[in-house]
Amino acid sequence: AQSVTQLGSHVSVSEGALVLLRCNYSSSVPPYLFWYVQYPNQGLQLLLKYTTGATLVKGINGFEAEFKKSETSFHLTKPSAHMSDAAEYFCAVSATGNQFYFGTGTSLTVIP
């Protein structure tokens, strides 16, 4: 069985500060891991994904995430927050690429 835990349903950062959104997963097999962003009244947009290979994954809009198997984590980071980063962020896991399990989401607020 797979599951995702996103620590912190709300995160606030100042513009220009580091963004760190936490995601821990549970999976009985090597997982596929994803981060999605959802802006108000829109669908989810894929930010980045880990399938195999390099554990540091770079995505769109300056975001990156690192797969740490020993910690069962896939935290999302961005060195410098921008006002346009304010949105809901979802971490997801899949063991097969067919069935996906999403976390409950983290709402990111960027303070000017």
Next chain:
Amino acid sequence: DSGVTQTPKHLITATGQRVTLRCSPRSGDLSVYWYQQSLDQGLQFLIQYYNGEERAKGNILERFSAQQFPDLHSELNLSSLELGDSALYFCASSADVGQFFGPGTRLTVL
């Protein structure tokens, strides 16, 4: 724009009714996924179709059903609607690992 289209954008109906939500995947994508997003349940995977056949099933109620047609578009049928079925329903498609989401259909059951 993800390339995935969903209709209608909004749907308002009454309890006990039946509705059909439609999804057209990105060109060339064979897989279609349906999700329900509500405030109390979060984003829940409902069902996946691959090239017309059911591939995976999640938390889909028996009152709900889906199908994927030869042209690869998909429909999600919701029947005997209850107030608790009010939610955003998303469709996603993929050709590889990772999904592209449509803009969603907001269903309101009164």
